[in-house]
Amino acid sequence: MSYQKRIEELGLELPPAPAPAGVYKPVVVVGGLAYVSGHGPLKPNKTLTTGRLGLDLDVEAGYDAARQTGLAMLATLQSHFGSLDKVKRVIKLLGLVQCIEGFPDSPAVINGCSELFRDVFGEENGVGARSAIGTNSLPGKIAVEIEAIFEVDADA
Template sequence: MSSPEDRLAALGLALPEVAAPLAAYVPAVRSGAHVYTSGQLPIAAGELLKTGKVGAEVTPEEAYELAKVCALNAIAALKSVVGDLSQVAGIVKVVGFVASEPSFTGQPQVVNGASELLGEVFQGAHARSAVGVAVLPRDAPVEVELIAEIR
């Protein structure tokens, strides 16, 4: 059986360094059998990949890809707490925030970028919310957080 790290490698993905917090919080925290990540932005190599509202400056397709980056950052935050991703029994819940222009209603399809990646890496489904918001930190188009169950 392959590990989550093996599945990431098979997808051609490597975990990034854990993004430094933008304020007074930690990237992830364990409580009992669960790890809760803070909201993760689409940051790569220390840079926000895109800014703006989905449905205006950012296309839904771009936002879908950015949600994948958020999920990859969330996995890195998760690993920073558990050490070995094989300790993750599954992803329990994902919350995706999409900074949207007012008439945009495709938040679920955007957050599918994160959900589909997490489903491939951890081989399972999770509960989820996909929420449209007016603005996110640093004018990011997408933010994703998750709750994982640990063995």
């Protein structure tokens, strides 16, 4: 199945692919692996979800922010490769959650991105290894930052 078509079937709206906010590349491809730099919860209107989980945001709002972060990552992949169909599978996600000390639900927050990728790429190709870590600060006070490694068509 075409992942581009799956995005349409799910009724998903990708935000504009974000421009780098520093000295880095959004995607670096080495062999058949695409390393996607950390992304935040960029919305189609180009605003970001900000706040600290457990203080300003609840788990549901954090989940939505992680899902939106996943959509921003898909926009970057689509922009880089011209099509999401170049993606073979999710290898690894690293999710960072800006939260209060002792916040126990970082994995539940990052599920927003993990479940999105599962829905787009399927159970076998959309679920990879993952870490979900709470932190006291993220750039621009964003609620979530996620980076990923994808297996891609080696000719991409």
